[in-house]
Amino acid sequence: MEWFTQVLPVWLAAPDAEWARQILQRGVAALYLVAFVSTLNQFRPLLGERGLLPATELLAAGRQRGPTLFRRWCYNDSKLVAVAATGILVSALLVVGLPQTGPPWLPLALFLGLYGLYLSVVNLGQVFYGFGWEMLLLEAGFTVGLLGSNQVPPPAPVIILIAWLVFRLEFGAGMIKMRGGTEWRDLTALDYHHETQPMPNPWSRQAHLKPHWWHRCEVIGNHVAQLGVPFLLFLPQPVASIGAAVIILTQGWLVATGNFAWLNWATIVLAAGLLGDGVLHGLFPAVPADLGAAAATADPGTIPAYWTVIVVAGTAGLVVASVPALRNLFSPRQLMNASFNRWQLGNAYGAFGSVTKRRIEVIIEGTETTTEAGSESGAEGRPPDDDAAWLAYEFKGKPGDVRRRPRLVAPYHLRLDWMMWFLPLGGIRQRWFYALLARLLAADPAVLRLLDRDPFEGRRPRYLRVRTFRYRFATAAERRATGQYWMRSEGRIVIEPVDGR
Template sequence: MPVWLAAPDAEWARQILQRGVAALYLVAFVSTLNQFRPLLGERGLLPATELLAAGRQRGPTLFRRWGYSDVRLVAVATLGILISALLVVGLPQSGPPWLPLLLFLGLYGLYLSVVNLGQVFYGFGWEMLLLEAGFTVGLLGSNQVPPPAPVILLIAWLLFRLEFGAGMIKVRGGREWRDLTALDYHHETQPMPNPLSRQAHLKPRWWHRCEVIGNHVAQLGVPFLLFLPQPVASIGAAGIILTQLWLVATGNFAWLNWATIVLAAGLLGDRVLHGIFPWIPADLGTAAVASVPGEIPVYWTVITVAGSAALMVAGVPALRNLFSPRQLMNASFNRWQLGNAYGAFGSVTKQRIEVIIEGTEVGAPGAPPEDDAVWHAYEFKGKPGDVRRRPPLVAPYHLRLDWLMWFLPLSGIRQRWFFALLARLLAADPAVLRLLRRDPFAGRPPRYLRVRTFRYRFASRAECRATGQYWIRTGARIVVEPVAAR
């Protein structure tokens, strides 16, 4: 490998990037193993078999050739978990340079096969981010070769698209980002608050103004530092890490923030890390390469250059998109979901509307329940429901059903998957009930279901002390009248 292609100051970057991204794949495949079948399996809310039969999958998938079955889905998810675990502990990285690449391409192919069948349940920006990150870090090779400088540059380019794209979508989006009021609402109205979200929301307004300004600096200015020489690039990466840690502390955004942290940590040079943590060797990369006899294989140089060039070409549409007045958010420009455009929260909702599903065992068949019927609410694992329950910490795990419940008031209640969910609850389907935190009927089918919406807001400190409630809800409205199983 020519000297100009090597980045010996990035050996710790390789370890952080490959093991960190593999850990996120592990979380993603565990999430798939636990949730795909009740949501998208043979008897799921949106069966993947129907999607394949209609030829409407988003892109390449192994299931197109094999056919979908729940058994095959379990095999794919289990294989993904095993490969991810191997890469997390670093065993393949001790082998030839092609071995980590082969395994990361395996993770990429397996997860792409899942995502392309996932429909709305896998329609989030962090899915394509994980795919692109896995494809890219595989090109870093093993410990037997120095990390390739072009791949480190590609990591910086991916992080730049992720952060700068999010910043641009905000200043082009809702006025609240421009008048600095976005964080007056966001902590309360975000899809899935966590235990500290309420405390963040109750901060004074000047604090929220500072948060927005800090966000704009971190997303619109700091990303340019990533392309400058060390230690400036590390300063930029550290700034991104700090802002992402605040987002981790105040929200549940699956693995989006953690993926950003891993990518940014991968741009901290070995010497910079050694300066911060003296026990970390500053010359790990040079020592690792010197311990391996022989020259760097020519084939690996060819693979590195070809793979890097392909990713650079794939990213050209995303570059144009960054500066387009019609900027797309979380968009892929090819079937392989590489070189994507990213972004989040171009606008912020001003009030939180929660959809609450309730059931009752009262009522005669064919007759609506009486006005005094007792209704019991189904509780979800992550989304707000019980006003006395503190929002939980969930991320980096992704509760896909809970997230879509947040979108319901925004996209309209009459979604196919939602009415399929109601039908499964009426039948007390065990697989669907396992996706919930609490079934008020302990596995028995209710006689009727209804759906109400409420406006939720965080309780003030005084209200919380007086009532024990974390949420105050008002404005009850029935959006689905009582329905019974057919």
């Protein structure tokens, strides 16, 4: 018993990780806050009772991905609002650090609450919540809750779990690239990526216009950061901090050149949690070196026995859950962004195993014209031709208007915009897309709020059509001559005019 109450708590303590606890818990809570705000704003028009893919139909068919608070027939939009609002409130409390001043179980309980609420949402989210950063947020929230409150030292096994999570993120992404398209092996991937990524940001064009040698260096740097550096995370300080710093810098470059929701921000937060207190104080003298002194010098006998049991059990559970992900890392058929259990813990991660080389944009256009242009018959109901006043719907993040500079939206996640990028890759005839067209024809206010500009200002268009174009960034000379950020060509109609009557 003395070993359990005196020796084991000392062995579990990581006194050099108090700043890590603050960064990890508050940073992950901030990302949950963003995720729940995104859910509050977007879930109902996408997946609500009158959504493009109603969650009620999913539940009625029993096809939800896993556990959810919304049991069969129990979903309604009011309950969704309550879940999102609760998530926002709890996240905000953890960001400011109030629960961390209480007993060690309190932050854990609140993070488990966030995990359960968001898992309930994700499991109803279908394609709109099918991104790797959803499961990353779930696993990160579950893990950082085990760091406890300021009343106990940060547990060393949980810091190791964070290192293991970052390792899976980075090494998994590196391996999926090496097994993927040849562009990663011949060092040409970044010749295309900045231009063809799902949602470029204001600086993506400048990154794309860099010379070829620069892009080669980017790819080499990516391989080093993802295939070599992650192993440093398991070595003693300050080596672990050096590895974490390299990952933070490379992820910062991705933040500066793209919009990947909270994927890069989550990786930065998790890697920053691996910077030791001593290293942080050495780099930034204003950072107190003794933040964790009180917890570090606490009498081990004052650490509740139940907390030691929780830390050991939680660590063991996450280790066991991640065994399939370990196998997956070295499998020739490596899976990308895969969960091996219904709780989405111990997941496999990875992104961009291949890079799209041409950017195809789907443009939705409407018109109020009721007859074919040039017709003298006055008959209505004939689809108008290209001479009619076709006006494009503009999305908040995805390219459309060639004169509009790409926007910075991350870590916020524009779910509809992202799915529009996937359309040319997976086929235009998808259920949710036809539902979107129907709602636009009906001028549905909830769906229109997901867009940046409705060219008809709330009126119902008479016809809709869908065209695709090849988009590429304007060169410096083209930008000066035309004022455009994008050049587009090869326009073709993929869905003929649909009558909105």
